[in-house]
Amino acid sequence: MTAVLEVRGLKTHFFTRAGVIKAVDGVDFSLERGEILGLVGESGSGKTVTGFSLLGLVDPPGRIVEGSIRLAGTELVGLAEEAMRRQRGRKIAMIFQDPMMTLNPVLRVDTQMIEAITTHVDISKAAAREKARAALAMVGIPSPDERLKSYPHQFSGGMRQRVAIAIALLNEPDVIIADEPTTALDVTIQAQILAEVQKLAAATGTAFVWITHDLAVVAGLADRLLVMYAGRIVESGPVDEVLASPAHPYTHGLIGSVPSQTRRGQKLRQIPGMTPSLLSLPQGCAFKTRCPRADAACDVMPGLEPVAPGREVRCWHPHPTTPLAAAS
Amino acid sequence: MTTPIIELDGVSKRFVRKLDLAEKLVNLVGGHNTEEVVHAVDGVDLAIQPGEVVGLVGESGCGKSTVGRIVAGILEPSDGTLRYRGRDLASLQGKDARDAQLQVQMIFQDPMSSLNPRMRVAQIVGEAPLVHGLVSRREIGRYVDEMLERVGLDPAFKSRYPHQFSGGQRQRIGIARALAVRPSFLVCDESVAALDVSIQAQVLNLFMDLRTELGLTYLFVSHDLGVIEHLADRVVVMYLGRVVETASTEALFAGAAHPYTQVLLAEVPRIDARRRQFHVIKGEIPSPLDPPPGCHFHPRCPFAFARCSVEQPLLQEVAPGQWAACHLHDEGRQP
Numbered sequence A: 001m002t003a004v005l006e007v008r009g010l011k012t013h014f015f016t017r018a019g020v021i022k023a024v025d026g027v028d029f030s031l032e033r034g035e036i037l038g039l040v041g042e043s044g045s046g047k048t049v050t051g052f053s054l055l056g057l058v059d060p061p062g063r064i065v066e067g068s069i070r071l072a073g074t075e076l077v078g079l080a081e082e083a084m085r086r087q088r089g090r091k092i093a094m095i096f097q098d099p100m101m102t103l104n105p106v107l108r109v110d111t112q113m114i115e116a117i118t119t120h121v122d123i124s125k126a127a128a129r130e131k132a133r134a135a136l137a138m139v140g141i142p143s144p145d146e147r148l149k150s151y152p153h154q155f156s157g158g159m160r161q162r163v164a165i166a167i168a169l170l171n172e173p174d175v176i177i178a179d180e181p182t183t184a185l186d187v188t189i190q191a192q193i194l195a196e197v198q199k200l201a202a203a204t205g206t207a208f209v210w211i212t213h214d215l216a217v218v219a220g221l222a223d224r225l226l227v228m229y230a231g232r233i234v235e236s237g238p239v240d241e242v243l244a245s246p247a248h249p250y251t252h253g254l255i256g257s258v259p260s261q262t263r264r265g266q267k268l269r270q271i272p273g274m275t276p277s278l279l280s281l282p283q284g285c286a287f288k289t290r291c292p293r294a295d296a297a298c299d300v301m302p303g304l305e306p307v308a309p310g311r312e313v314r315c316w317h318p319h320p321t322t323p324l325a326a327a328s
Numbered sequence B: 001m002t003t004p005i006i007e008l009d010g011v012s013k014r015f016v017r018k019l020d021l022a023e024k025l026v027n028l029v030g031g032h033n034t035e036e037v038v039h040a041v042d043g044v045d046l047a048i049q050p051g052e053v054v055g056l057v058g059e060s061g062c063g064k065s066t067v068g069r070i071v072a073g074i075l076e077p078s079d080g081t082l083r084y085r086g087r088d089l090a091s092l093q094g095k096d097a098r099d100a101q102l103q104v105q106m107i108f109q110d111p112m113s114s115l116n117p118r119m120r121v122a123q124i125v126g127e128a129p130l131v132h133g134l135v136s137r138r139e140i141g142r143y144v145d146e147m148l149e150r151v152g153l154d155p156a157f158k159s160r161y162p163h164q165f166s167g168g169q170r171q172r173i174g175i176a177r178a179l180a181v182r183p184s185f186l187v188c189d190e191s192v193a194a195l196d197v198s199i200q201a202q203v204l205n206l207f208m209d210l211r212t213e214l215g216l217t218y219l220f221v222s223h224d225l226g227v228i229e230h231l232a233d234r235v236v237v238m239y240l241g242r243v244v245e246t247a248s249t250e251a252l253f254a255g256a257a258h259p260y261t262q263v264l265l266a267e268v269p270r271i272d273a274r275r276r277q278f279h280v281i282k283g284e285i286p287s288p289l290d291p292p293p294g295c296h297f298h299p300r301c302p303f304a305f306a307r308c309s310v311e312q313p314l315l316q317e318v319a320p321g322q323w324a325a326c327h328l329h330d331e332g333r334q335p
Helices: A047-054 A081-087 A109-118 A125-138 A157-169 A187-204 A215-221 A239-244 A249-257 B021-028 B064-071 B094-103 B121-131 B140-150 B167-179 B197-214 B225-231 B249-254 B259-267
Strands: A003-016 A019-032 A036-040 A062-071 A092-095 A175-179 A207-212 A224-229 A232-238 A305-308 A311-313 B006-017 B036-048 B053-057 B079-084 B104-107 B185-189 B217-222 B234-239 B242-248 B316-319 B322-324
Touching: A003 A047, A003 A207, A019 A047, A019 A062, A019 A207, A019 A232, A036 A047, A036 A187, A036 A215, A047 A062, A047 A175, A047 A207, A092 A157, A109 A125, A109 A157, A125 A157, A157 A187, A187 A207, A187 A215, A187 B259, A207 A215, A215 A239, A224 A239, A224 A249, A232 A239, A232 A249, A249 B197, B006 B064, B036 B064, B036 B079, B036 B242, B053 B064, B053 B225, B064 B104, B064 B185, B064 B217, B094 B104, B104 B167, B121 B140, B121 B167, B140 B167, B167 B197, B197 B225, B217 B225, B225 B249, B234 B249, B234 B259, B242 B249, B242 B259, B249 B259
Parallel strands: A036 A207, A036 A224, A092 A175, A175 A207, B053 B217, B053 B234, B104 B185, B185 B217
Antiparallel strands: A003 A019, A003 A062, A224 A232, A232 A311, A305 A311, B006 B036, B006 B079, B234 B242, B242 B322, B316 B322
């Protein structure tokens, strides 16, 4: 299998008056066709900035200072704005938490969708309209012909998010970055959207990077998991294995913090303290001030080292990993 | 049976959008504009025993926050009675009414919008007990320190402003403020929803500690079934303004008796359910402006039959301690 997206040593820094904020500080991963990659972290971990960097959407004072993003053979870092525009929407697309960030409130849905197609492909308006209709039907919007003529405010929140997904799918991109797209939705609506995404990834071969703070969502959806903390990946691996036997103490704490994992009425295994400010990260491992396993060795930043086939962890004292067959 | 600490009896809340002048004028010349009425809460009965933790769940627009606000005394019910320790709150006057109000405190979802940004923490926490004469001006400093320590904040920070704290710390300030008037009942409206997972766990642990230390009773309003399952003794499920099921937490998660609860439980993403097939329930939550007749859930219900679209099902005991509002149980069928 060849990777459709290869990210190597990505660093996105923000140059503020208070100092340099290393929001993303050396991120590597690759994504295969049809794969759903869960990118998990808390506020300030750099997961959203990673997503924005992939699309070249980082605004000053931030910029990509180092690294490479190869999308189906094309290097995206340092690409001219005009060339980047041709990639964006056609080869790589994004779904935001708030669908109104994608949708223009004063244009009808069909106007917006047809424009998104004809910008990239030279086809007739009628053909573009037919493609737009098909995309709406694909994401499960009832009576797509009529809905094409609606304005965004005439849709409910869940339907609006479906329209945003349909727009992302219009040009059959290789990769879709989804940034917390179901966080604002109700449980039953979230389940509908997740079901559609699962079907679409399998049917179209589009790969997804699913950015979320909610481990439970990616547990049911993703193939592989990346856990970020303070701008770096601290653990990666197949979803089942990472969740069944997390190697990094942070992942361990994160899973322990999820209420349904603990017996009712018992105290949650909480992580002490809070996420450090990116302006004043401790020397060495960024997690060491909250980590029960930290010692003198942690004053030096550990590398992302393999611990099991397909699994990597950035820790001097990782938890032992059990292969899945033995664990279950 | 002891007297419930809080009792709602047939409580309804209607929000009415009155006609503006233009619409009234149009009506005078033969227009047909009518007032829009949202039945946010429609005949809810709920009794909470002292020391109990009750979880109130439902999706957006189901009226769970409105119930929370009625219990906390922020909103007045349009119909029905609200009793505190057996006494009708509407009939209480003066000091009695104030005391009853103080006993029920609320903790909000967004601590930033519920803390005055221009007040220092010491003032935010200390103001209410001072005003209500619970603590003298001389002792207020020490009292605030004690409250802050109780919620896990360093009293050295008490002269800071809310914006100087992180989200989790701000939520702790909100909790300290509520505790400062020595309540016996806390209404928590999505109090951990805006927090990161690791911070959420810290605040949930704090709620559980406070429960044992102070013997508090909670009404925990949340859309997050994982949080409710962990915390609550009893769960109340609402859909479009009505209670559709209530049961002990164990019974509810072991086997829900209402089709809506079953759907809700099935669709909650769980960390131990890997790469599963998401089952899809049809349709969306109808607008509370125009709820479907009969059982509100019938347009989405997989088991709906003719009677469901005509007659509203009432809560009935389907198993000891488990109540559900569904016609299927009359027919002797299991949903």
